[in-house]
Amino acid sequence: MESGTDAFGVSSARIGSFSICRNDVREAFSTSSREEDDENALKWAAIQKLPTYLRVRRGILTEQDGQSREIDIKNLGFVERRNLLERLVRIAEEDNERFLLKLKERIDRVGLDMPTIEVRFEHLNVEAEAYVGNRALPTMFNFSVNIVEGLLSNLHILPSRKKPLPILNDVSGIIKPRRMTLVLGPPSSGKTTLLLALAGKLGKDLKFSGRVTYNGHGMEEFVPQRTSAYISQYDLHIGEMTVRETLAFSARCQGVGPRYVLCSPVNDFFFWLSIGRDVGRVAAALEGQEASVVTDYILKILGLEVCADTMVGDEMIRGISGGQKKRVTTGEMLVGPARALFMDEISTGLDSSTTFQIVNSLRQSIHILNGTALISLLQPSPETYQLFDDVILLSDGQIVYQGPRENVLDFFKYMGFKCLKRKGVADFLQEVTSKKDQEQYWTRIDEPYSFISVKEFAEAFQSFHIGQKLGDDLAIPFDKSKSHPDALSKDKYGVPKKELLKACLSRELLLMKRNLFVYVFKMFQLIFIGFITVTIFLRIEMHRDTITDGGIFMGALFFILVTVMFNGFAELALTILKLPVFYNILDATLWVLMSYYVIGFDPNVGRFFKQYLLLLCLSQMASALFRLMAGLGRNIIVANTCGSFAMLAVLVMGGFVLTRDAVKKWWIWGYWISPLMYGQNAIAVNEFLGKSWRQVPPNSTEPLGVLILKSRGIFPEARWYWIGVGALIGYCFLFNFLFTLALKYLDPFGKPQAVISKETLAEKIASKAREKVDLSSRGEGSSGGGNESKRSASFRSLSPKVGSVNDVNQSRKRGMVLPFEPSSMSFDEIRYAVDMPQEMKAQGISEDRLELLKGICGAFRPGVLTALMGISGAGKTTLMDVLAGRKSGGKSDIHSPHVTVYESLLFSAWLRLPPEVNPESKTMFIEEVMELVELTSPRETLVGLPGVNGLSTEARKRLTIAVELVANPSIIFMDEPTSGLDARAAAVVMRTVRNTVDTGRTVVCTIHQPSIDIFDAFDELLFLKRGGEEIYMGPLGHHSCHLIKYFEEINGTPKIKDGYNPATWMLEITSAAQEEALGVNFADIYKNSELYRRNKALVKELSSPAPGSMDLYFQTRYSQSLLTQCMACLWKQYWSYWRKPPYNAVRFLFTTVIGLLFGTIFWDIGSKRTREQDVFNSMGSMYAAVLFIGFQNCASVEPVVAVERTVFYTERATGMYSPLPYAFGQVILPFRD
Structure with a gap:
């Protein structure tokens, strides 16, 4: 029997049922009798008499029992939305196409043209620069050398040693509307890069040439991010939000569909009568509802109704399944108005039935509503493959085939290859270009098999009739006059900025409620610190007789300022975690209420409220500053370092640690731009110009308060309070503005890094240059290659x-x-x-x-x-x-990223095999396991982070299996070992x-x-x-x-x-x-x-146990002794420690910078001992040095521990070690260095 298309010609029992409904759309969707239609017409006639504002908000909803009633569309309740959706799409697999056909029929009845988009790409080349081999590994040596080399390269002193890595090589093609195109290809073939290039989302670090057009328009002529939607293969969501809330937020921000129908010449009530009788269409147009009809419709189509009100979840919050999370990622884009969809591996983690349903729903929408779709799938089942109209086969960055799905097997038959029986066509296409798998498909028995390279396939396609037709079509430019005026979006945002603000505020309030523990904890933390402060600076112990007494009050004021500033440091992590920070007002209120009168500040009520206003402005400024640091850092380690540096600069130059007259002339500019200086001046003026400090001491003509201010180098004029308040407000606006710019223009931190061998790179470059690649390592093949009984x-x-x-x-x-x-x-x-x-x-x-x-x-x-x-x-x-x-054998493949494959297995075997196993047997067993799971070749490769560096996804899954196998278990559970491959x-x-x-x-x-x-x-x-x-x-x-x-x-x-x-x-x-x-x-x-x-x-x-069998019994909870556990944990963490360049380099650089700053700021400060203030300056330098070195080490180690925390939980659950040895390794490691 012929395989491929013939074998799967009738792809599903469901496909036949989908075609039935096309015969008579009206009959399929007739849900009421003629009398009911007449009754509805009378109700619509009554609605027509209402004013325009009320008329567009009214609709007729038919209940499931056949009764109809008038409703307010703007305020649809949950039950009403459910009834509406059940009437339109009761069963997603069966009713979606009927609903879309009915909608299309009513649009056609008015004579409206649906906008279409044709995407063309011509001579597209994408190239990256990457280090090759060991130079790409994240070691301290490589990190240091790369920094020096990068600096010298930017100065044109030394050429960069990065090698060009071709990703896409001169690819051209057309993605046509009303046709759904599938992108196939082996790993690293360039599928994701092609999708990103067509969606206008390529990274700035990639070299790009060629041209991409939508309806003949270049990407500079419209906003591609609004016209098209790229659906990533990575699921990035806020775990505290439910599925419905996630999609509803996306719908509110994007707008829930094209609005061209409302601007057409038929925008009158007759239009609503003919098209808009469906409440769903009108409700979709009245956007701004948190739970819109469009959101509910997408939930229905994607099969997410069962988990619509379940939290998405993350590593620490239990939520929906991986497959459901993947559908949420898809739904986030589908609720928007984009008419060109570029979807990257949307089926990862989904069963084949669910994948078929989703792809079939997309197919119906593309065909009926004239959409455009380019979809990449990893393991499409034959019936899912049959849903596509066109296929693009990519390999090594070149297009091997692009054209109708029905002709793809003809092309490979033309090249001498044939799909085997019981082999899906999609699987055949991904293997036929591979050196290891190609020979089995060779059918020309009379000719000896010889490997056909990707370059030869690509050249042969140009002479194939499908390739020739594609070339002819590309030679004829698209007629821009035929482009629908609403096809390409010219507006950057789909909804007014006011609506965006409302949507973001509502989400932030929701997240605040979901993370209430964080804010309650912060409040108790503040109360605790406030209690310590007021007991130290207790009112009965505070006097106002001398300048020294004033210095104590000045210290209390400084501590209050620093506490409020440090409280804003929490903004860093919360911004990285996308959590709102609304406790600033509460901070200032609690602090002033607790401390002002207990410490004994000036009792004037006006000065009480002025201090409250100042601290409120300071807290907002601090939050804005650290929010900016988070936006600039984009990574928790880098952001913490930036925040620590900002805190250091602001504090040291603030006027308390070092007085104004002691600041060196080369640093005086730092004093004037420090926000804390203005806060310090304002809070000190507010206190020491009060009545409590107006007594004139002996031998002086000025009040005590003025003398205290002058002794500390603070301006004694009252206007400095309002100058300080104004400066803090100005800095708040400035930092928030810069934070907005950082979000807008800075790319995410830590992009994927290519790690390839020199041989692989040489082969890629040779292929791009169309040179003959030496394939001496390939098999020469045999004439028996056409035997179909030969397995892959x-x-x-x-x-x-x-x-x-x-x-x-x-x-x-x-x-x-x-x-x-x-x-x-x-x-x-x-x-x-x-x-x-x-x-x-x-x-x-x-x-x-x-x-x-x-x-x-x-x-x-x-x-x-x-x-x-x-x-x-x-x-x-x-x-x-x-x-x-x-x-x-979890599907998340959790491993320590900074150890090699062999070290990961050695660590697992060290702690999980019985103590009586000698080291030689242990080593032999590890080698056996590595051979069994085919990890011998990458044994010295760092595991790395998923999607960034190190092992491929498939190799990580094999490592997960190997880590369990070296424990020599009898039973192994593996959760989705092939997901994502x-x-x-x-x-x-x-x-x-x-x-x-x-x-x-x-x-x-x-x-x-x-x-x-x-x-x-x-x-x-x-x-x-x-x-x-x-x-x-x-x-x-x-x-x-x-x-x-x-x-x-x-x-x-x-x-x-x-x-x-x-x-x-x-x-x-x-x-x-x-x-x-x-x-x-x-x-x-x-x-x-x-x-x-x-x-x-x-x-x-x-x-029932077998006769003579023994019960499972373990003498101890852990296989190894406590001492062995400690040594193993210390060994592993030692290697991890030295392979963390961001952590070690950041600490080294920060300490160096602090040393340089302190050396220049406090230059020769210790030699001055003539005044009391000179001693205070020396003490201030020591205080700042101790504070910030310790604070930076603390801040930098937290995210590192957080990364390893997930690994710790996994390894502890497997019974490797107890928490004490892990903590021992973490504590002892710095002293071992």
């Missing part, structure tokens, strides 16, 4: 497994150096519930507990690879957490998993989008439906025959088509829509099946 190189080790479990057992039990005891696990009636979220209770749910798992039963056995599957939110990860008591990388990981199972271990994996090859690698399946109910637990069989037989025996279930992916078919036929259509509950069917009874018997059998 990625799965050669899996080929024995394709048969039954018994067949596999013959080739199992691969021995290793360290023995282990195979173990099985059985579980029965597993239930798990959490407290019902308050947001869900607010929507009318009365239950106190939300049950996530409902009576799960099953067993996992040695040598059997079990897949745990279910749609996103079914409870897969929760079940693994419950069974394992922790995440053993392309098909080939997923195959490598699954080969690692298969190798692990073949050692006789029990392995369970959750998996979302398995290809046919990957799904065939599993032996058994535990399948969950949404709500945490079990609907299948049993063997898969050869080509999933047992699974298919079980579901096909259920009455009404559609039969699987030839060549169809069983995993995808299983997810489709068990969806909520199919359950409702069939009128069945698959969980109940399973509970009444013979398979369930067999599983119960197996669970009962495995629950």
Whole structure:
């Protein structure tokens, strides 16, 4: 049978149902009788008589029972919005296309043209500069050398040693409207860079050439960020907000759709009568609602209704699942008005059924509403692949193919390659350009195989008829006159700035409420410090007789100023964390109320309120200053350093630590620009010009207060109070303005850094220069390359497994150096519930507990690879957490970034293997594990940070597996080991998993989008439906025959088509829509099946220990002694310490700068001892030095510890060590240096 298009020609049972509704749109959406329509017409006629303002706010809403009533669209309640959405799109898979067709029909009825966008890119070249090999690693030596080299390079003294790294090489193409285009390619092929370039979001550090146009207009002629939307592969959200709040905020800021219909010539009530009778359309136009109809619609389409009122969550806050978070990222852009969508890996973490639904909804919107979409997917299932109209295949930065999906296999057949049976076309396309995988697809038996490079593919495509047509189309410029006037956005913002301000304020208030603990803690901290202050400077101990007494009061005033300033330092972290800071007014109020009369300041009420006003201005200025430092730093370590430096400069030059007359002439300008100087002058003048200080001491003609001011170098004129207040207000505006500029013009800190070998770079450069690349390391191939029975190189080790479990057992039990005891696990009636979220209770749910798992039963056995599957939110990860008591192979791949691969495994083995294992056996075992998971090659590579440097995503997942394997476990749980990988990388990981199972271990994996090859690698399946109910637990069989037989025996279930992916078919036929259509509950069917009874018997059998077996028992909680734990933690943290250039360099530079500043500011200060003030100046220098060196070390170490904190939690949960050894390593390490 022909594979590829023929094999998957009919992609889904659902596709047929989607096409039915096109026959008669009106009939499909007729929800009321003719009499009801007449009644509605009368109601609309009554509304027409209302004034314009009221008329546009009124609508007719038909309830589910058929009754209609008039409503205020601007104030739609939750129940009304739900009823409206249920009427329009009751089931997303079935009703969305009908709704869009109805909307399009009504727009066409008025004769409006929908704007379209055609995106062209011609001769696009993108290049980066990167260090090669070891020079790219973040070591202290490299960091220091790079700084010196960068300075010399900028001065044109020394050429830069950065090498050019080509990313995109002379690519050209057209993204047409009303067609959905898929971008495929192996890792590092340039997919993300292409999407960013077309969306106008390329980083400034990349060299860019070529031209990108929208409808013939260059990007300088419109605002591409508003015209198009780039959906990132990274999920960046505020964890304290719910899903609904996140999308609603995005909708309020972007505007919820095109407004050209309101500006058209038919903008009268007849237009609303013909198009706007749907309340949804009118409500979408009346933006500004926090919970808009558009937000609810997107929640429905993306399948996020079930978690709409759940917090998104982050590393420290439990929230929605990874797949749901990925859909939130997509939804943030879909609620906006962009008509060109560039979507980067939107299916990561999603099951194939959910991915199909989302992509199909996008396809309907693109086709019906004339949109433009370019979507990158990692592992698209065959049926999802079939939804696309065009395909772009990228490899090594060059376009191998761009054109209709139907012709892509013809091109590769023209080149001599053919897709194998039971192989998805998308997987074939990502492997056919790879050196390791290409040979298996060669079909010309009469010709010897020879590797065809990407350059040869790209050149051949130019002569292929599709490539020739593309070239002809590019040669004809787009006619700008045909561009719709509303297609390209010329406005920078979609809503008035007033609405943006309201949206931001409402979000900040919401976050303040969600983070109430932070603000309550700050308040108690302030009260505690205030209590200490007033007891030290107690009124009964304070006198006003001499200048020395005045110095004590001056010290109290200075301490108050410094406390308020330091309180603003919290703005740094909170700004980085995107949390609002509204406690400043409360700070000033509490401080003045607690301290003013208790300390004994001048009792005049007017001066009390003047001090309050001054401290309020100072707190706002301090917050603005540190907010600016956060905006400039953009990274918590750098921001803390900038903040410490700013605090140092402001404090030392403020007039208290060093008086004005003692400031050196080369630093006097610093005195005049220090905000604290103005605050110090103002608060001192306010106090010492009061009645309490007007007595004239003996031998003087001036009041005591004036003498005190002059002795401290402070201006004694009363006007300096208002000068100080005005200066602080001015600085507040200045710093906030500069903060706004920093947000606008500075890019995010810490961009991804390329780490490549010299050989790889040479090959890329040679390819770009179109030179012959020496491929001496490649296989010469053989004439037998066309044998379709040959498996992919990625799965050669899996080929024995394709048969039954018994067949596999013959080739199992691969021995290793360290023995282990195979173990099985059985579980029965597993239930798990959490407290019902308050947001869900607010929507009318009365239950106190939300049950996530409902009576799960099953067993996992040695040598059997079990897949745990279910749609996103079914409870897969929760079940693994419950069974394992922790995440053993978590999907987040948490590792210390500054140790090598080998060091990570050595550390794990050191602490987790029994003490009786000798070092030689331990080393041999580590080497065996590295070979097993294919990590021998990158053994000396730093793990790095995800997406920044170090290991690739696929290698990090294999490292996660290896870290667990070196503990020599019997049972391993892996949470989504293939999530975020392309098909080939997923195959490598699954080969690692298969190798692990073949050692006789029990392995369970959750998996979302398995290809046919990957799904065939599993032996058994535990399948969950949404709500945490079990609907299948049993063997898969050869080509999933047992699974298919079980579901096909259920009455009404559609039969699987030839060549169809069983995993995808299983997810489709068990969806909520199919359950409702069939009128069945698959969980109940399973509970009444013979398979369930067999599983119960197996669970009962495995629950009884075998004769002679011993109970699991460990003498101690940890494998190693406390001393060994301490030494291991110290060893690891030592290497991590010296491989943290930002941390060490920042401390070194800051200490150096402080030394230079103090040396120049306090130059020769110690030699002056003639006056009391000279002694105070010397003491001030020592006070400032001790304070800021310690403060900076504290501030810089906090974010470093925070980064390692997640690693600590993970390693402690695995039983590596107790908290004491970790703390020991952190404390002892600086002294070891």
